[in-house]
Amino acid sequence: MDAMTETTRxxxxxxxxGAWLARPLASFHLVVTIATLxxxxxxxMVLSASSVEAYADGGSAYSLFIQQAMFASIGAVxxxxxxxxxxxxLRQWSFPLFAASxxxxxxxxxPGIGSQVQGARRWIDLGPFSxxxxxxxxxxxxxxxxxLLASRRSGHANLxxxxxxxxxxxxxxxLLVVLEPxxxxxxxxxxxxxALLWFGGLPVRLFVTILVSGAVAAxxxxxxxxxxxxxxxxxxxxxxxxxxxxxxxxxxxxxxADGGIWGxxxxxxxxxxxxxxxxxNDFIFAIIxxxxxxxxxxxxxxxxxxxxxxxxxxxxxxxxxFLRLLTATATTWITAQALINIGYVVGLLPVTGLQLPLVSxxxxxxxxxxxxxxxxxxxxxxxxxxxxxxxxxxxxxxxKLLRLPKPEVYSAAxxxxxxxxxxxxxxxxxxxxxxxxxxxxxKSPESRGTTSARATRAWEPNYPVNHARERGRSR
Numbered sequence: 256m257d258a259m260t261e262t263t264r265x266x267x268x269x270x271x272x273g274a275w276l277a278r279p280l281a282s283f284h285l286v287v288t289i290a291t292l293x294x295x296x297x298x299x300m301v302l303s304a305s306s307v308e309a310y311a312d313g314g315s316a317y318s319l320f321i322q323q324a325m326f327a328s329i330g331a332v333x334x335x336x337x338x339x340x341x342x343x344x345l346r347q348w349s350f351p352l353f354a355a356s357x358x359x360x361x362x363x364x365x366p367g368i369g370s371q372v373q374g375a376r377r378w379i380d381l382g383p384f385s386x387x388x389x390x391x392x393x394x395x396x397x398x399x400x401x402x403l404l405a406s407r408r409s410g411h412a413n414l415x416x417x418x419x420x421x422x423x424x425x426x427x428x429x430l431l432v433v434l435e436p437x438x439x440x441x442x443x444x445x446x447x448x449x450a451l452l453w454f455g456g457l458p459v460r461l462f463v464t465i466l467v468s469g470a471v472a473a474x475x476x477x478x479x480x481x482x483x484x485x486x487x488x489x490x491x492x493x494x495x496x497x498x499x500x501x502x503x504x505x506x507x508x509x510x511x512a513d514g515g516i517w518g519x520x521x522x523x524x525x526x527x528x529x530x531x532x533x534x535x536n537d538f539i540f541a542i543i544x545x546x547x548x549x550x551x552x553x554x555x556x557x558x559x560x561x562x563x564x565x566x567x568x569x570x571x572x573x574x575x576x577f578l579r580l581l582t583a584t585a586t587t588w589i590t591a592q593a594l595i596n597i598g599y600v601v602g603l604l605p606v607t608g609l610q611l612p613l614v615s616x617x618x619x620x621x622x623x624x625x626x627x628x629x630x631x632x633x634x635x636x637x638x639x640x641x642x643x644x645x646x647x648x649x650x651x652x653x654x655k656l657l658r659l660p661k662p663e664v665y666s667a668a669x670x671x672x673x674x675x676x677x678x679x680x681x682x683x684x685x686x687x688x689x690x691x692x693x694x695x696x697x698k699s700p701e702s703r704g705t706t707s708a709r710a711t712r713a714w715e716p717n718y719p720v721n722h723a724r725e726r727g728r729s730r
Contacts (some may be wrong), residue, residue, distance in 0.1 A: 268651055279644035282572070282635040285565040289558055290334065290613065290628040294327055296555070297539075297614035297621070303522050305535035305616060306541045319535060322464050326618030330625030338659055339627025342637065345630070346402045346577060348636070353399040355423070359388030361429040377435050378619075387619035389432045389440040393588065396425060396447050401580035404455040408576055417455060422448070422465075438476055438483055439608035443467050450587040454570075454580050481638060490605035506531040507541040507600050511552075535616045537608055540600045555614070557595050562586065569635045578634045585627050626637030636662045 257623045275281060305319035315321075326327065356532050363369035369376035370385065378385040400421050407416050425448035435487040449469065453462055477483045489501040496631065513519065524545045527534045534542050543551045565584025569599050570579045596611040598604035610617050612624045635641065 261494050279638070279640040282565055282569050283632055283641060284640060285561065286569075286635055287630060289562050289565065290314065290625060292633075292639075293555075293558055294330070295611035296543075296618075298324060298613075299521070300543055300546075300614060301535050301616045303524065303546060304527050306540055307527050308529070308535070308541070311529065321615055322618060323621065323689060326621045327625075330622035331617075333622055334629035334632070337626050338633050338636070339659075340630075340633065342577070342633075342663055344508040345398060349395070349399040349402040349464075353392070353395040354424060356388060356392040356395040357424075357431070359386075360392060360428065364431070375435050375437060377437055378641055380666060385655070386617070388443075388461055389437055390619040390623045392428050392432075393440075393443055393447060394630075396428060396444065396622055397451070397588065397627070398630070400447070400451040401426070401577055401584060402558035404451060404580055405575075405577035408456070414458070414461075417457070418452075421451065425451075432478065437608075438473075441476070442473060442595070442607060443588065443609060444471070446591045449587045450584040454583045454587075465654065479712050486606045488671060493602075503532050503538070504599070504602060504606060507538050508602055510538075510541040511544040511601065514545040514548045514551075517548045518544070518546050518551055521546050522691065535608060537596070537606070537615065538600055540597055540611055541616050543614075555611075556597070559590060561593070563590050565635075566590075566631060569631065569638065572638045573624055573634060574639055575637065578637055582634045584629055589624065589627065633662075 257370070271331075293672055301323045302317070302320040306316040308461050310316040310317045344654060352411050359379065363376050363600055365378075368379060368380045377389060378387050403421055404417060411715050425444065429444050429448075433515070449462075449466060457465075477487055480684060483501040488495070489504060493501050493504065495501065505511065506526055508530060510524070513525065519525075524542050525532075527542060531538055532543060540552070540555065561563065563586060564583055570583040570586070573582065592609050595604060595607060595609045599606045610620050613621060613628075636645065642664055645661050646664075
């Protein structure tokens with residue numbers, strides 16, 4: 256009897272956690288929690304890493320932290336607005352917003368409009384703030400690409416219609432960013448484009464061809480400019496110039512080694528005293544390792560791993576093809592950017608300059624990434640179980656606190672009707688017999704969600720969907 260009690264007690268923890276994950280709004284709460292924790296951690300580490308440099312430049316030790324906190328506040332507002340955007344409006348505005356972001360990429364290259372810093376034109380000054388159009392185009396490409404592919408998938412378009420105009424538009428965006436020049440953001444845009452094509456169902460052979468071509472192009476660009484080729488030489492021959500091109504990467508490794516398991520303590524970094532350049536920006540993960548140790552680095556990795564699980568969970572549970580593509584692509588982009596940043600800090604990749612999402616200093620990147628997290632949280636509120644619970648008034652305390660509108664109930668027929676004609680003509684669906692046996696009986700939100708799930712099974716992207724769960728849900 257005691258052994259049985261002990262076994263029950265040991266298994267109660269995972270059972271409770273699994274029961275919490277089964278709650279209708281678990282994905283929504285996870286997205287909000289991850290975004291909050293990463294943003295707070297980023298603000299603390301930016302204050303610690305930038306205080307010495309800001310004070311040495313003759314200003315206040317809190318100047319960069321205050322700027323980052325202001326953009327975090329703007330990002331919080333954008334996060335809330337993204338939660339309130341109806342999906343039909345988001346899809347209607349996707350192309351105008353993408354066109355506006357492309358116009359920003361053109362304007363930033365014009366002298367007098369785009370500000371030049373260290374030989375690169377990447378920012379447009381708007382009074383006390385400056386905006387980086389290349390950060391905005393990441394989000395607009397994700398949203399517009401997901402809308403375009405979902406619309407043409409519902410219309411049974413052929414392969415050419417799936418790739419045009421998405422691929423030419425994505426390549427044009429990459430070209431404009433290369434002209435700034437900004438190779439790191441070009442890589443991020445390439446990841447977005449590749450993720451859209453993969454989750455959109457592109458054939459594996461053609462996908463591999465595009466992936467190899469993109470890798471070759473990135474290699475050519477990496478060796479075409481002086482500072483980029485220096486980074487490549489420093490990566491392959493780290494001992495050739497330890498006090499020159501290899502100095503920053505070596506100092507980052509020294510910082511990580513100095514932190515050990517437990518770290519030197521918050522605010523006790525030595526590298527930030529002008530030993531590690533850009534310690535508050537590109538190499539903030541090294542400061543995390545020095546001050547918070549291996550445990551702090553493990554916490555950051557665990558949060559991004561949890562984000563991967565949450566994003567793919569939302570994508571697999573969504574019945575709307577647009578939300579599936581949008582969430583899966585955004586998750587891939589943010590996670591890949593984080594892995595590239597951590598990879599070059601620990602010496603596994605050449606230095607590219609990609610920031611650690613929500614953690615590194617950078618106002619435009621922080622605000623835009625929070626906006627993308629808000630869109631993912633909005634997608635989590637449109638899971639079938641979440642829609643049913645919110646319409647029934649269950650587990651809606653967080654939504655009531657934020658006064659969020661009730662999410663829309665996805666309907667495949669309405670989505671095809673509202674989607675623009677693209678490529679092939681749409682097929683008319685035969686009339687459906689009402690389920691339940693009683694003619695004229697209105698369906699509940701649960702039954703409408705399962706009907707749309709069955710209606711979208713013909714749309715097969717390149718990630719698994721739990722059809723067994725959908726079949727069980729429809730019983």
